Amino acid sequence: MRGKARGVSTTIRWLLQAATGILLLLLLGVHMVANHFIAEGGIRTYDQVIAYLSHPVIWTWEALFLIIVTFHAMLGVRSVLFDLGPSPEAEKKINLGVAIGGIGAIVYGLWLLSQLR
Amino acid sequence: MSQQMSVSRPFLRRGWRAWFQVRGRHVGYIAFALNRLTGLGLVLYLILHLMVLSLLTRGPNAWDAFVRLAKSPLFLLLDGILLFGILFHGLNGVRVVLVSMGIGVRRHKELFWALMGLAALLLLGGVWGMWHV
Numbered sequence: 001m002r003g004k005a006r007g008v009s010t011t012i013r014w015l016l017q018a019a020t021g022i023l024l025l026l027l028l029g030v031h032m033v034a035n036h037f038i039a040e041g042g043i044r045t046y047d048q049v050i051a052y053l054s055h056p057v058i059w060t061w062e063a064l065f066l067i068i069v070t071f072h073a074m075l076g077v078r079s080v081l082f083d084l085g086p087s088p089e090a091e092k093k094i095n096l097g098v099a100i101g102g103i104g105a106i107v108y109g110l111w112l113l114s115q116l117r
Numbered sequence: 118m119s120q121q122m123s124v125s126r127p128f129l130r131r132g133w134r135a136w137f138q139v140r141g142r143h144v145g146y147i148a149f150a151l152n153r154l155t156g157l158g159l160v161l162y163l164i165l166h167l168m169v170l171s172l173l174t175r176g177p178n179a180w181d182a183f184v185r186l187a188k189s190p191l192f193l194l195l196d197g198i199l200l201f202g203i204l205f206h207g208l209n210g211v212r213v214v215l216v217s218m219g220i221g222v223r224r225h226k227e228l229f230w231a232l233m234g235l236a237a238l239l240l241l242g243g244v245w246g247m248w249h250v
Contacts, residue, residue, distance in 0.1 A: 025207055028203065
């Protein structure tokens with residue numbers, strides 16, 4: 001029963017990893033083009049960054065990108081570490097570590113974005 | 118289901134050093150190892166990127182000084198490596214998702230090389246753009 005539940009959660013994690021990965025193709029693609037290929041000189045100056053993020057749709061897009069990329073990254077790190085065959089106790093520490101790291105990165109990134117509105 | 122399923126569990130148990138033992142391995146194995154390495158590299162970049170963006174809270178002088186540094190040839194080289202990591206990880210990820218959904222299973226090698234061809238074209242275009250924008 002427990003093994004079956006673990007199998008279901010593994011499948012859900014895999015689907016989330018795949019779904020966020022596909023979503024990132026769009027989010028990252030737009031982020032790269034807007035910030036590094038359209039922007040004059042390949043990178044925005046301070047005034048250009050402030051003007052860019054002042055648009056609510058762009059601000060929301062960048063915030064969504066931050067959340068999705070962090071979620072995808074933390075699931076990936078967890079997957080790599082689990083494949084190294086940790087003990088059940090180490091697995092719990094890995095889960096806690098990636099959760100704290102992921103939430104920390106998202107909170108920090110959103111705070112940063114809020115400072116640039 | 119996942120890409121890991123095409124790679125044997127004993128391989129996974131051998132740890133990360135096995136990722137670099139690519140001699141005589143099939144394409145799927147090398148793609149798996151490179152996917153992991155580019156993924157970890159991108160996580161490292163994400164952390165560095167968030168740290169660098171904190172310069173924006175220190176005002177225009179701090180950020181614009183970084184912008185000048187970011188336009189140096191060394192940074193552009195690093196940007197090229199970053200673009201390679203993004204393109205390989207992203208397009209190989211598309212292949213993994215497609216094959217997991219049962220699409221292109223029999224021709225997954227051709228699919229891999231087609232996507233890598235697309236990655237190479239986008240990389241060339243991106244690097245050209247970096248040096249000319």
